[in-house]
Amino acid sequence: MTAADATLRRGRVGDPFSSPWRRRLPLLPALLFTIAITQLPFLVSIYYSFTNLKDRTQSLLPEPTKFVGIDNYKAIFNDPFFRQAMWTSVKMTVLAVVLSLVFGTLFAILLDRKFFGQGIVRTLLITPFLLMPVVAALIWKQQMFSSLFGILDKVLEFLGLTAVPFISDHPLGSIVTVLVWQWTPFMMLIMLAGLQSQPSDIIEAAGVDGATPFGIFRQLTLPHLRRYLELGALLGSIYIVQAFDAIDQMTGGGPGSTNVPYFVYQESIGGGFRYGSASAYAIVVVIFSIVIATFALRVLSGLLKDEERA
Amino acid sequence: MTRRERRGTRLGVGESRAGMIGLGVAAWVIGMLWIFPVAWTLLTSFKTEQDASAQTLHNGLSFARYSEVSHSTEGTLSLGAAFTNSLVIVLVSTIIVMLLALPAAYALAIRPVPKWRDVLFFFISTKFLPIVASIFPIYVYAQKWNLIGTRTILIVLYIAINLPLAIWMTRSFFIEVPRELIEAAEIDGTSLINQLRSVILPIAAPGIAATALLCVIFAWNEYFYAIQLNFAGASTMPQWVIGHVSTRGNFLAKLSAASMIACLPVVLAGWAAQKRMIRGLSMGAIK
Numbered sequence A: 001m002t003a004a005d006a007t008l009r010r011g012r013v014g015d016p017f018s019s020p021w022r023r024r025l026p027l028l029p030a031l032l033f034t035i036a037i038t039q040l041p042f043l044v045s046i047y048y049s050f051t052n053l054k055d056r057t058q059s060l061l062p063e064p065t066k067f068v069g070i071d072n073y074k075a076i077f078n079d080p081f082f083r084q085a086m087w088t089s090v091k092m093t094v095l096a097v098v099l100s101l102v103f104g105t106l107f108a109i110l111l112d113r114k115f116f117g118q119g120i121v122r123t124l125l126i127t128p129f130l131l132m133p134v135v136a137a138l139i140w141k142q143q144m145f146s147s148l149f150g151i152l153d154k155v156l157e158f159l160g161l162t163a164v165p166f167i168s169d170h171p172l173g174s175i176v177t178v179l180v181w182q183w184t185p186f187m188m189l190i191m192l193a194g195l196q197s198q199p200s201d202i203i204e205a206a207g208v209d210g211a212t213p214f215g216i217f218r219q220l221t222l223p224h225l226r227r228y229l230e231l232g233a234l235l236g237s238i239y240i241v242q243a244f245d246a247i248d249q250m251t252g253g254g255p256g257s258t259n260v261p262y263f264v265y266q267e268s269i270g271g272g273f274r275y276g277s278a279s280a281y282a283i284v285v286v287i288f289s290i291v292i293a294t295f296a297l298r299v300l301s302g303l304l305k306d307e308e309r310a
Numbered sequence B: 001m002t003r004r005e006r007r008g009t010r011l012g013v014g015e016s017r018a019g020m021i022g023l024g025v026a027a028w029v030i031g032m033l034w035i036f037p038v039a040w041t042l043l044t045s046f047k048t049e050q051d052a053s054a055q056t057l058h059n060g061l062s063f064a065r066y067s068e069v070s071h072s073t074e075g076t077l078s079l080g081a082a083f084t085n086s087l088v089i090v091l092v093s094t095i096i097v098m099l100l101a102l103p104a105a106y107a108l109a110i111r112p113v114p115k116w117r118d119v120l121f122f123f124i125s126t127k128f129l130p131i132v133a134s135i136f137p138i139y140v141y142a143q144k145w146n147l148i149g150t151r152t153i154l155i156v157l158y159i160a161i162n163l164p165l166a167i168w169m170t171r172s173f174f175i176e177v178p179r180e181l182i183e184a185a186e187i188d189g190t191s192l193i194n195q196l197r198s199v200i201l202p203i204a205a206p207g208i209a210a211t212a213l214l215c216v217i218f219a220w221n222e223y224f225y226a227i228q229l230n231f232a233g234a235s236t237m238p239q240w241v242i243g244h245v246s247t248r249g250n251f252l253a254k255l256s257a258a259s260m261i262a263c264l265p266v267v268l269a270g271w272a273a274q275k276r277m278i279r280g281l282s283m284g285a286i287k
Helices: A003-010 A020-048 A071-077 A080-111 A118-130 A133-145 A151-158 A171-196 A200-208 A213-240 A245-250 A260-267 A275-309 B017-045 B049-054 B064-070 B079-110 B116-128 B132-144 B151-174 B179-187 B192-221 B224-229 B237-242 B252-281
Strands: none
Touching (some): A020 B079, A020 B132, A020 B151, A080 A118, A080 A171, A080 B017, A133 A151, A133 A171, A171 B017, A171 B252, A213 A275, A260 A275, B079 B116, B079 B192, B116 B151, B151 B192, B179 B192
16 A cells, blocks of 8 residues: 555545545646647547548638548558558657667766766757757758758768768658657666666675676666666657657658658648548547557556555 | 765676776767767857858858847748747746646645546546647637637647646655655644645755746747647747748858757756756656
8 A cells, every 4th residue: 555545545634635525626627627628629539530521711612511431541541641651650760769769778878977077978968859859850951961061961072972862862761860869868868867776785796796797787787777768668659659840840741751640730731631531540540559658658657656665 | 865876887898997988988979979960050050151051161250140030031030029929838838837737746646636546647648649639629629719820829738738747747746745744734733825835845846846847848849739820920939940941042050040049048948957857758757
């Protein structure tokens, strides 16, 4: 039984929040707001997904909105562009999450020791994460990748190699680069927290018992870090799967770099204005998200229980 | 808990002094590499447009580009207007988030409601809902109620973005307030308001400040809603920055100066809060 449950059970006499409803009162404003802004629109989206709703102001030949049953959903499975967007989403998310997790862990290990200017290096490393995603995308597009002004091509030419049109030839790689650049600091901070929560006495005991530093790392540190790796991967996926800003600024969609959120955006407010069918796409995305979220919530809930035990 | 002296993660590299210095140097090199695009943009922002486009440095450095971007030409979005819009939207939404999150966190941590765990997970589950799943109804109704292009719609949406985060984070700071202190105050007959003011808030204050700061960062950097629902009238800083990308003439130095201006407030805030930031980013799951 947790401390919180204990308080719950004890019940207090003369407590201003003794009745269950008065206890719930402070929670209500936040709860009602969240339901109104997130759950109600979602329900409306489900309704839209069974209609042929379009934006009248954007349409030359307005047709009345009517109920079309599951036509929108049927169309999804015959849409090669949507399949392509799904595949791009998977590639983009997995690549960005895995690479930023690998870099983040390596950087965290480097930072988790005393050296001259440790604080400064950490500050330098987290800075890209604090930049506006739009600015991060523009910095890379205009200063690094650009065929006109880009540093990277200038360096390649200086080395006697041929210039590479990065964004047009490798749209996905370019976007993933920016995502990894911005998300590595996030992973690094999580892994650093993991490394620093390691009980030092066990490690010292292993050292006394003659374990090699590498053996300690593999058999004690890595298992300890597992939950932090999981947490980083899941939280990173939640944010990166919704990546929009970098795509909008760098490629504006196009083959190879349109992920599902960008695809749905193009179908609807980004130009298509077919809210009915776009809603159906969105609902399919939600179903996939629920699968990911179920895993994520399990990890979070595991961490929450550990915290109570501690 | 007092932390004993730690010597950091040990790899197979050994603990020799030379090895330690080598790893320190490696950390510095990586730090420099990671900051390079930002540092380069900072340098570009002081160049002339010709130097910026050619990536050379013949004409010296100056603040001229900064003064150019802050004095916009007639008819375009000015720095003053975008900054004011961002400031109002960010501050109002953050204040409301905190006013909603603090009582909610109280009801989830200090005097928990029945099923508090379910409620907590309900809040966080809204973060997993893709934005595209709710944007059309919001767009349609915002149009119907004439909210497109107003600060109000962005304030409401930024509250929704940040509220789950703020509740989780504040709760994780509230459960650290020693129970004995709250109980002692109760026995002394201290009123709830005074309990909050004299016991709970002083202990949780640094955490609450970090929470608010994180809400400010996310709201300041937000782009999707800003561009979708706000293309006229109440444009914010990200829109001001992308306004400097031009298809005619050189723009790189001005774009760099604008980028630096737009990012500076949040980068400074993030540097100040870097130690506590991780708890918010991990939804309070990591100390």
